[in-house]
Amino acid sequence: MGDEDWEAEIIKPHMSSYVPVFEKDRYSSGANGDTFNRTPASSSEMDGGPSRRDHFMRSGFASGRSLGNRDAGESNKRENTTTVGSFGAGKGFGNRDFSNKFEEGDTSGFWRDSKYEQDEGTQRTGGLFGSRRPALSGAGNGDTYQSRSCSGSGRGGYKGLNEEVITDSGKNTWKSEAEGGEGGDVQGPKVTYIPPPPPEDEDSIFAHYQTGINFDKYDNILVEVSGHDAPPAILTFEEANLCQTLNNNIAKAGYTKLTPVQKYSIPIILAGRDLMACAQTGSGKTAAFLLPILAHMMRDGITASRFKELQEPECIIVAPTRELINQIYLEARKFSFGTCVRAVVIYGGTQLGHSIRQIVQGCNILCATPGRLMDIISKEKIGLRQVKYLVLDEADRMLDMGFGPEMKKLISCPGMPSKEQRQTLMFSATFPEEIQKLAGEFLKSKYLFVAVGQVGGACRDVQQTILQVGQYSKREKLVEILRNIGDERTMVFVETKKKADFIATFLCQEKISTTSIHGDREQREREQALGDFRCGKCPVLVATSVAARGLDIENVQHVINFDLPSAIDEYVHRIGRTGRCGNTGRAVSFFDPESDSHLAQPLVKVLSDAQQDVPAWLEEIAFSTYVPGFSGSTRGSVFASVDTRKNYQGKSTLNAAGFSSSQAPNPVDDESWD
Numbered sequence: 001m002g003d004e005d006w007e008a009e010i011i012k013p014h015m016s017s018y019v020p021v022f023e024k025d026r027y028s029s030g031a032n033g034d035t036f037n038r039t040p041a042s043s044s045e046m047d048g049g050p051s052r053r054d055h056f057m058r059s060g061f062a063s064g065r066s067l068g069n070r071d072a073g074e075s076n077k078r079e080n081t082t083t084v085g086s087f088g089a090g091k092g093f094g095n096r097d098f099s100n101k102f103e104e105g106d107t108s109g110f111w112r113d114s115k116y117e118q119d120e121g122t123q124r125t126g127g128l129f130g131s132r133r134p135a136l137s138g139a140g141n142g143d144t145y146q147s148r149s150c151s152g153s154g155r156g157g158y159k160g161l162n163e164e165v166i167t168d169s170g171k172n173t174w175k176s177e178a179e180g181g182e183g184g185d186v187q188g189p190k191v192t193y194i195p196p197p198p199p200e201d202e203d204s205i206f207a208h209y210q211t212g213i214n215f216d217k218y219d220n221i222l223v224e225v226s227g228h229d230a231p232p233a234i235l236t237f238e239e240a241n242l243c244q245t246l247n248n249n250i251a252k253a254g255y256t257k258l259t260p261v262q263k264y265s266i267p268i269i270l271a272g273r274d275l276m277a278c279a280q281t282g283s284g285k286t287a288a289f290l291l292p293i294l295a296h297m298m299r300d301g302i303t304a305s306r307f308k309e310l311q312e313p314e315c316i317i318v319a320p321t322r323e324l325i326n327q328i329y330l331e332a333r334k335f336s337f338g339t340c341v342r343a344v345v346i347y348g349g350t351q352l353g354h355s356i357r358q359i360v361q362g363c364n365i366l367c368a369t370p371g372r373l374m375d376i377i378s379k380e381k382i383g384l385r386q387v388k389y390l391v392l393d394e395a396d397r398m399l400d401m402g403f404g405p406e407m408k409k410l411i412s413c414p415g416m417p418s419k420e421q422r423q424t425l426m427f428s429a430t431f432p433e434e435i436q437k438l439a440g441e442f443l444k445s446k447y448l449f450v451a452v453g454q455v456g457g458a459c460r461d462v463q464q465t466i467l468q469v470g471q472y473s474k475r476e477k478l479v480e481i482l483r484n485i486g487d488e489r490t491m492v493f494v495e496t497k498k499k500a501d502f503i504a505t506f507l508c509q510e511k512i513s514t515t516s517i518h519g520d521r522e523q524r525e526r527e528q529a530l531g532d533f534r535c536g537k538c539p540v541l542v543a544t545s546v547a548a549r550g551l552d553i554e555n556v557q558h559v560i561n562f563d564l565p566s567a568i569d570e571y572v573h574r575i576g577r578t579g580r581c582g583n584t585g586r587a588v589s590f591f592d593p594e595s596d597s598h599l600a601q602p603l604v605k606v607l608s609d610a611q612q613d614v615p616a617w618l619e620e621i622a623f624s625t626y627v628p629g630f631s632g633s634t635r636g637s638v639f640a641s642v643d644t645r646k647n648y649q650g651k652s653t654l655n656a657a658g659f660s661s662s663q664a665p666n667p668v669d670d671e672s673w674d
């Protein structure tokens, strides 16, 4: 379906015009039509003979990432202004009966709990049709949902494959205007949005959700530390010897036990070492860098003072999206509560003057998106001379071709201490090899590398299901699944901004209370959408990859990949929005063989590494697209063999409880994919 088709549907929804009648076989995950079945072992596996998958693994099959750019054509088109107005009540897609769609072959129990099996009469209400609560109301005022063109400012802020940044000249650009149209060279309407200040009361500051039943299982994950003279891991918060205020804040945050990435990273950072750390989604990487930085700042004292014209922060943290950097800021504010350290957040899509006012009130930890950071630096509102800590969260994203140039500019800005004089810390759940190589420019040569579990691997607490669904059957399948899910919070990922609008509108018509987030929505709308999703007002959030990384939202029980991303690492991040901090979650992905075959190999790898069942049909597609020596990547392998440096010493593999596990298999030893 081309753009035009989507647009036609947006303007005049009429499902029957192109969505075929429900055909069970189209969704079939295997030859036997087991739509939701976890795939049984192949006969050769059951015989004890070599399985096809084993063969793939041994022969280097399924290594690396996708070819990417499959949507480049679409994403490079300038989108026309398209307004999704309100649809008249009753113009939905009719009262379809979905009640029997999950019955056959569904032995997995997936989506089948009795609580899912409600009829339409008891569906959640919402949407645009006489709902009890407004859906897709960006301003929270009951406005109907509107999609806007990407011209003008205040939008953008993410530079993913599908999140193109369009300037007024119609050309894509990676410059800072992506953060809100405030870069030097692009004119646009002045951005006036001032985000509401976060609540100041202690209860809100320390609000947190519970760790899940699998939190203690983190201890079994193998950890590999590479590089010279790594300090030993700590096993408890007490061993970190943090000051009393920090310990109090840690307790108030509900942290009683360190996660593996914290056990290893905290002593490394406290020892003043540069670090590249890779650990699964939702396993506490944010605190792993914030706590030791704060400990040092408390120990060494801080220099920035209120209302100085030029603020000189000791720490700069950058992250790829506005919502993520805001979240990191809130964590920094939480852990620095009651100290003299002041954290500030600045990001695009908000009034520049507001950012400046925040900074001049005192700034020790500056949390920023790259575009806004470079704007503020160019306006000489902050000085870099005092920077002792530079943190790149989602570091692989920060160094790739989208943000890499800006990061390079940042480290060569006048006043920025050289890498020898600052401490540089990089964190992510994925670290492709070629990105690791780029990171060398930012890190001291003796940096340490911490790999918790499989580098680039998916969180094992997420139950992954891949369904074969053709393009034209996806919407019907989505509705079917969402109706079975009920009110549980669900993120639905799609590939383009336009499709996010379209699907969100469609779901509203289906009376499923939905909101959406993507780079063309104004910042105010993005924050409202996230707020509505967080509080459960809209239990479904349709998102592009702008929401794939880092977002830590309580109770997200499901992720649905309506469209698979073009790269496997993005898949890992997306499904990591659920199953966080020891909680369990579910991810279901629609695999369209027409467009997703290039992902079959890396998907098989991700699924089997996370001990998930691999559908036989997916193995078959992977097998049929298998090219010997093919890395499946335009950027190299996703699954880096841990540390790409070959000359380090002192590599040690330990389990997360801190004990040597030389007898245990190295988590990446089976990494002979290419």
Ligand SMILES: Nc1ncnc2c1ncn2[C@@H]1O[C@H](COP(=O)(O)OP(=O)(O)OP(=O)(O)O)[C@@H](O)[C@H]1O
Pocket: 208, 209, 211, 254, 255, 256, 257, 258, 259, 262, 279, 280, 281, 282, 283, 284, 285, 286, 287, 428, 429, 549, 550, 551, 552, 576, 580, 581
């Ligand atoms: N030691 C701990 N004890 C209890 N909860 C923790 C601990 N460490 C982190 N958390 C909580 O776990 C959740 C996930 O942490 P965080 O967002 O830092 O994960 P992450 O590894 O950065 O994930 P992602 O890769 O998706 O960015 C947060 O709600 C955080 O407060």
